Amino acid sequence: MGWFSDDIETFEHLFVHSLQDIYYAERQIEKSLPDMIDKASDAELKRGFQMHLRQTKMQIKRLEQAFKKIQRTPQGTKCPAIDGILEEAQDIAGDVGDKVVLNAALIAAAQAVEHYEITRYGTLTSWAKLLGHADVAKLLYANLKEEKATDKKLNDIAKRKINKKALARKPKGLTPAERLEEAMIGIPPLG
Ligand SMILES: [Fe+2]
Ligand SMILES: [Fe+2]
Numbered sequence: 001m002g003w004f005s006d007d008i009e010t011f012e013h014l015f016v017h018s019l020q021d022i023y024y025a026e027r028q029i030e031k032s033l034p035d036m037i038d039k040a041s042d043a044e045l046k047r048g049f050q051m052h053l054r055q056t057k058m059q060i061k062r063l064e065q066a067f068k069k070i071q072r073t074p075q076g077t078k079c080p081a082i083d084g085i086l087e088e089a090q091d092i093a094g095d096v097g098d099k100v101v102l103n104a105a106l107i108a109a110a111q112a113v114e115h116y117e118i119t120r121y122g123t124l125t126s127w128a129k130l131l132g133h134a135d136v137a138k139l140l141y142a143n144l145k146e147e148k149a150t151d152k153k154l155n156d157i158a159k160r161k162i163n164k165k166a167l168a169r170k171p172k173g174l175t176p177a178e179r180l181e182e183a184m185i186g187i188p189p190l191g
Helices: 011-039 043-069 080-095 099-130 134-168 176-184
Strands: none
Touching: 011 043, 011 080, 011 099, 043 099, 043 134, 080 099, 099 134
């Protein structure tokens, strides 16, 4: 859908478009979580991500039920917002060398995802109610509650231990070869 297309005319169309947007987002999140599970080196954080992957699969099922209730085929629509959030998460995870600091980075990235989902499900739940889809609103609200609980858990673990551990990490000492390499930088070539 482009800026100047008129695919969305009514509030109901807008609702369906947003439902497709979160459906796409959840499926991208489902694909990204296994990588975050692999990268997390804290057992509690790893378990948390594993649990959220199971919840995400259930959330996708709820969305499919929601589509069914409004007589639509479950279908996604490309969501550049979640693509950007997930891409940035991958980039930062690739850049963090220390695995303890990486845990803090993973939580921050996961919370960005949760906040995106919370805003979407908040909007969708109230729109579903307004449009008279009370049963769909219930399904969306179930997802919203899980996202909020996940965000809270991530916040708790970050504050309780992960950020403190990350703060306590010292920069890695350079090996003699790396020191030599550093010393060579800036020396003009001979000749
Ligand atoms: Fe989700
Ligand atoms: Fe989530």
